Amino acid sequence: MDFRKETRGEHGTTKAVELVIGFYDTSVVRAKETNEVTNAYGESWGHPDSEIGKNQTNLALLTKSVEFDGKPKIDHSTPFSIKQLEQIKAAAGDNVAPLLDKDGVRRGTLYGVRADLFRVLDKDKEKVVGYMPNTKTLQASELSVADVNGVNIRDRIFAAQAEAKAAKAAAAPSKAAPEVEVAEVAPSVELEPELA
Numbered sequence: 001m002d003f004r005k006e007t008r009g010e011h012g013t014t015k016a017v018e019l020v021i022g023f024y025d026t027s028v029v030r031a032k033e034t035n036e037v038t039n040a041y042g043e044s045w046g047h048p049d050s051e052i053g054k055n056q057t058n059l060a061l062l063t064k065s066v067e068f069d070g071k072p073k074i075d076h077s078t079p080f081s082i083k084q085l086e087q088i089k090a091a092a093g094d095n096v097a098p099l100l101d102k103d104g105v106r107r108g109t110l111y112g113v114r115a116d117l118f119r120v121l122d123k124d125k126e127k128v129v130g131y132m133p134n135t136k137t138l139q140a141s142e143l144s145v146a147d148v149n150g151v152n153i154r155d156r157i158f159a160a161q162a163e164a165k166a167a168k169a170a171a172a173p174s175k176a177a178p179e180v181e182v183a184e185v186a187p188s189v190e191l192e193p194e195l196a
Contacts, residue, residue, distance in 0.1 A: 001046045001052070001053075001056050001058065001059060001060070001061055001131065013052070014116060014117040014119075014131060015116050015117075016114050016115070016116065016137075016139070017046060017050070017052060017114065017115060017116070017117055017133075018046065018047040018049075018050035018052075018053070018112075018114050018141050018142065018143045019044055019045065019046065019047060019061075019112070019113050019114065019115060019133060019141070020044070020045045020046075020047050020110055020111070020112055020145055020153055020154075020157065021042050021043070021044045021045075021088055021110070021111045021113060021133065022042060022043045022044075022045075022099045022108060022109070022110045022111075022154070023040050023041070023042045023080075023085065023099070023108050023109055023111075024041070024099065024107050024108040025107060025108045025109075026107075027040060027041040027042075027077065027108070028040050028041070029041075029079070037082060038081070038082065039079045039080065039081055039082070040079070040080050040082065040085050041077040041078065041079055041080070042077060042078060042080050042085070042088075043060065043076040043077050043078075044060070044061040044062070044076070044078065044131075044132060044133055045059040045060050045061065045076075045157050046059040046061070047059075047112065047141065047143045047145075048153075048156050048157050048159075048160035049143050049156075050143060053160065054164075055164050055167065055168075056160070056161065056164055057161055057164045057165045057168060058161060059157050059160065059161055060076040060130075061076075061078075061117065061130050061131040061132060061133075062076055062077075062078055062120055062129065062130030062131065062132060063075075063076055063130060064076075064129065064130070078120070078132045080135070084135040087135045087138055088111050088113055088133075088135065088138060089111065090138075091111075091113045091114075091115075091138035091139060091140055092111035092112055092113050092140070092141070093140055095111065095112035095113075095140065095141055095144060095145055095146075096109055096110065096111055096112070096145065097109070097110045097112075097145045097146055097147070097152060097153055098110070098152075099154070100152060100154070110145050110153055110154070111145065112141040112143060112144060112145035112153075113133070113138050113139065113140070113141050114138070114139045114140065114141045114142070115133040115134055115135065115137050115138045115139070116133075116134045116137040117131040117132065117133060117134060118131060118132050118133075118134050119131060120132055
């Protein structure tokens with residue numbers, strides 16, 4: 001998501017942002033010795049119905065490229081401790097929905113919350129590459145993650161992003177090369193025929 005003042009105005013704030021956080025049941029880290037789950041990976045998005053979520057071409061708080069099976073893949077996940085996951089669950093209350101795969105099979109859970117955001121820096125700690133929720137500021141969200149007219153929240157996120165991208169493309173000047181009128185121009189010097 002883009003929170004810069006230049007693009008989002010004075011209210012492009014990272015405070016009390018309405019979020020959708022999804023956790024896949026299998027995206028966990030286990031301790032080697034005990035096999036106990038120590039961390040869960042979650043994907044955080046701005047809620048598509050929130051004021052700051054409007055006209056965003058990417059609602060993911062963090063987007064990075066990772067290698068998976070030798071191929072580059074886009075990843076939006078960040079690690080959360082089990083304590084943080086429990087805080088997210090408590091803040092969401094009953095504002096939850098199943099996280100479905102493309103075939104409609106439940107693979108995890110989506111939570112609707114509100115939180116301030118931390119900046120995520122690159123490995124050199126020089127450039128902001130995204131954001132993640134500050135779980136110490138979690139609150140209940142005013143926006144639901146329930147289906148709307150039979151459309152689940154993830155599909156609504158993807159539809160909102162596609163709509164924003166289409167609007168941005170329509171507003172952008174055409175990238176087609178301008179037609180250039182080519183005129184035939186006679187040489188300014190008369191050329192002499194080749195000498196034999």
